[in-house]
Amino acid sequence: MRIIGYSKAMYSTWIYLETLKLLVDAGEGLNTHLEGRLLSLRAVALTHGHTDHFTGLMNILITRLRYHKDVEPLAPIDIFWPAGDTEIELYLDYLGRTVLKRNPELARTVAVRPAERLPLEAARGLTLEPFSVTHRASLPSLGYRVLQERWRLKSELAGLPQSELNLIARDHGKEGVADRYEVPLMVISGDCLPINPKWAEESDLLVHEATFLGDSPEEAHSTVAQALAVWRESGASRLLLYHISSRFTKEEVAAELDQLLPNGDERAKVNFIVPGRLFSCELQLGGL
Ligand SMILES: [Zn+2]
Numbered sequence: 001m002r003i004i005g006y007s008k009a010m011y012s013t014w015i016y017l018e019t020l021k022l023l024v025d026a027g028e029g030l031n032t033h034l035e036g037r038l039l040s041l042r043a044v045a046l047t048h049g050h051t052d053h054f055t056g057l058m059n060i061l062i063t064r065l066r067y068h069k070d071v072e073p074l075a076p077i078d079i080f081w082p083a084g085d086t087e088i089e090l091y092l093d094y095l096g097r098t099v100l101k102r103n104p105e106l107a108r109t110v111a112v113r114p115a116e117r118l119p120l121e122a123a124r125g126l127t128l129e130p131f132s133v134t135h136r137a138s139l140p141s142l143g144y145r146v147l148q149e150r151w152r153l154k155s156e157l158a159g160l161p162q163s164e165l166n167l168i169a170r171d172h173g174k175e176g177v178a179d180r181y182e183v184p185l186m187v188i189s190g191d192c193l194p195i196n197p198k199w200a201e202e203s204d205l206l207v208h209e210a211t212f213l214g215d216s217p218e219e220a221h222s223t224v225a226q227a228l229a230v231w232r233e234s235g236a237s238r239l240l241l242y243h244i245s246s247r248f249t250k251e252e253v254a255a256e257l258d259q260l261l262p263n264g265d266e267r268a269k270v271n272f273i274v275p276g277r278l279f280s281c282e283l284q285l286g287g288l
């Protein structure tokens with residue numbers, strides 16, 4: 001799956017997951033880089049109501065409105081946003097009186113709460129699950145997990161010949177022979193203090209914010225060291241750090257990672273989005 005993103009703490013953050021056609025946050029500048037990809041977008045999941053994470057929404061809708069009008073109609077996108085966030089609510093109200101007034105079919109806005117299940121792609125058993133994170137006091141802030149449905153043979157049926165399994169499946173359906181479970185393909189933290197590692201257990205990728213290097217007295221963001229600790233405890237396969245402050249250079253962030261991860265194999269599993277530069281990489285996430 002191709003991941004394209006831009007993230008510079010305080011200025012703009014957005015992460016695009018191409019296979020899922022999902023954008024997590026929508027900071028300024030995304031239309032310049034995503035261009036035609038905005039036409040196949042399926043959903044935008046907003047983490048919280050700081051303007052550097054959502055004011056690019058207008059550009060998405062304007063781009064789609066033009067195409068909708070001049071070329072062909074597009075299916076509405078879902079805009080998921082944290083219920084109770086007054087800043088985002090005001091901005092959506094503004095969109096409703098401007099671009100969405102010109103075509104209400106462009107988007108559905110959906111206020112979401114932790115633990116809800118949001119539709120992503122039924123055919124591949126994919127859903128999105130918001131979870132609560134701690135950022136600024138009284139600001140509802142969310143991280144998101146992309147969950148994929150899997151099935152495994154019921155343990156009591158292990159060893160039965162395929163012909164018998166087929167008979168059971170014919171009479172009782174898929175549920176008769178297999179148990180359904182879910183795995184998180186990827187987890188993204190949003191702006192926050194270190195997340196509970198349980199959210200990223202068994203995931204292929206953890207995308208965690210790491211605004212600061214060294215020790216920070218900040219009470220709303222994480223450091224690189226804290227994000228690494230979450231990753232290690234979670235057992236997630238890979239880690240992508242983002243939302244790094246532009247006060248730090250690429251070389252400084254790399255040097256801190258080299259120091260904190262002396263094991264070369266471990267270091268190779270960690271990447272970061274250089275503040276102010278477009279990020280793009282290809283990763284295997286659960287076969288996607
Ligand atoms: Zn931010």
Ligand SMILES: [Zn+2]
Binds near residue numbers: 048050135191
């Ligand atoms: Zn924030």
